[in-house]
Amino acid sequence: MMKPFIYITRKLPETLIQPLQDRYEVEMWDQDDVQVPREVLLEKAGKASALLTMLSDRIDGELLDQGEHLKVVANLAVGFDNIDVAYAKEKGVAVCNTPDVLTETTADLAFGLMMATARRIVEGDRYIREGEWKSWSPLLLAGADIHHKTLGIVGMGSIGEAVARRAKGFSMDVLYHNRNRRPEAEEALGAAFRSLDELLKESDFVVVLAPLTEETKGLFQKEQFDMMKDSAIFINAARGPIVDEDALVEAIREGMIAGAGLDVFTQEPISMDHPLLSLDRVVVLPHIGSSSVDTRYDMVRLCTDNIQAVLEGKEPRTAL
Numbered sequence: 001m002m003k004p005f006i007y008i009t010r011k012l013p014e015t016l017i018q019p020l021q022d023r024y025e026v027e028m029w030d031q032d033d034v035q036v037p038r039e040v041l042l043e044k045a046g047k048a049s050a051l052l053t054m055l056s057d058r059i060d061g062e063l064l065d066q067g068e069h070l071k072v073v074a075n076l077a078v079g080f081d082n083i084d085v086a087y088a089k090e091k092g093v094a095v096c097n098t099p100d101v102l103t104e105t106t107a108d109l110a111f112g113l114m115m116a117t118a119r120r121i122v123e124g125d126r127y128i129r130e131g132e133w134k135s136w137s138p139l140l141l142a143g144a145d146i147h148h149k150t151l152g153i154v155g156m157g158s159i160g161e162a163v164a165r166r167a168k169g170f171s172m173d174v175l176y177h178n179r180n181r182r183p184e185a186e187e188a189l190g191a192a193f194r195s196l197d198e199l200l201k202e203s204d205f206v207v208v209l210a211p212l213t214e215e216t217k218g219l220f221q222k223e224q225f226d227m228m229k230d231s232a233i234f235i236n237a238a239r240g241p242i243v244d245e246d247a248l249v250e251a252i253r254e255g256m257i258a259g260a261g262l263d264v265f266t267q268e269p270i271s272m273d274h275p276l277l278s279l280d281r282v283v284v285l286p287h288i289g290s291s292s293v294d295t296r297y298d299m300v301r302l303c304t305d306n307i308q309a310v311l312e313g314k315e316p317r318t319a320l
């Protein structure tokens with residue numbers, strides 16, 4: 001009997017995919033700097049029992065219709081906005097994501113991005129490397145304090161809670177806005193619920209950690225930035241399309257807010273002539289929220305465990 005075929009859309013460490021290779025026929029896209037082309041993905045989906053995918057792979061109706069033998073799509077991310085989950089379910093294809101294992105690592109990055117933006121850490125590094133450091137002056141690269149300030153978290157899921165826990169260590173007041181109120185977070189973390197408008201008006205730091213949904217798409221427009229303090233710093237470690245980037249550029253240029261730290265963009269990779277890249281008070285990262293070695297390894301293991309479970313007719317560890 002032919003072994004089930006598994007297609008992996010990015011190069012992953014061999015040691016991690018060994019458990020799959022021992023049991024199945026496994027093929028992996030092997031170019032680091034080029035994304036698997038759509039035609040290749042469609043062709044592989046046509047014979048695969050399982051796909052191990054990334055956020056940048058669009059798993060839509062066309063692909064799912066192509067996947068005659070497909071039993072499971074394991075996405076190397078907690079988010080699944082790249083997948084038509086309802087249609088997959090209708091077709092009996094299990095969809096698995098990677099919650100929990102990346103919570104603390106992503107919270108570390110979101111908090112780090114906030115600190116880097118507030119304290120102008122990246123600008124400081126550039127300043128030295130570009131030979132600008134000729135003398136010291138009292139207000140050289142003076143930034144904003146973080147401690148004792150007000151942090152507003154938009155999207156209080158497990159990553160939001162992990163950021164709130166870090167904020168407590170910095171004596172910050174924590175506000176949050178979420179689709180549903182989270183009494184546990186209010187009690188355990190002392191986080192106070194606010195409407196989005198109230199949160200924007202009161203916060204010194206606004207950190208977006210919400211999933212990309214019909215409700216959150218384009219949530220941040222000029223009007224929202226206008227409500228924020230002109231000293232406020234905006235952080236997005238969730239999804240680019242939650243923010244209207246033109247409005248964000250305008251908000252920073254016009255001084256509606258003081259700066260932004262961004263790990264995500266509407267288009268990834270961001271184009272080199274994007275106006276965001278011309279602004280000093282913007283810190284940009286290439287979508288590395290969950291990218292620590294330990295966490296990425298845990299995420300891959302969770303994906304391979306889930307694939308194996310579904311192919312053996314067992315319950316996956318995490319499914320949508």
Ligand code: 8YV
Nearest residue numbers: 054055076077078079289290
């Ligand atoms: C992904 C992410 O791991 O988990 C998510 O939803 O955004 C990241 O942690 C990364 O984008 C690779 O797909």
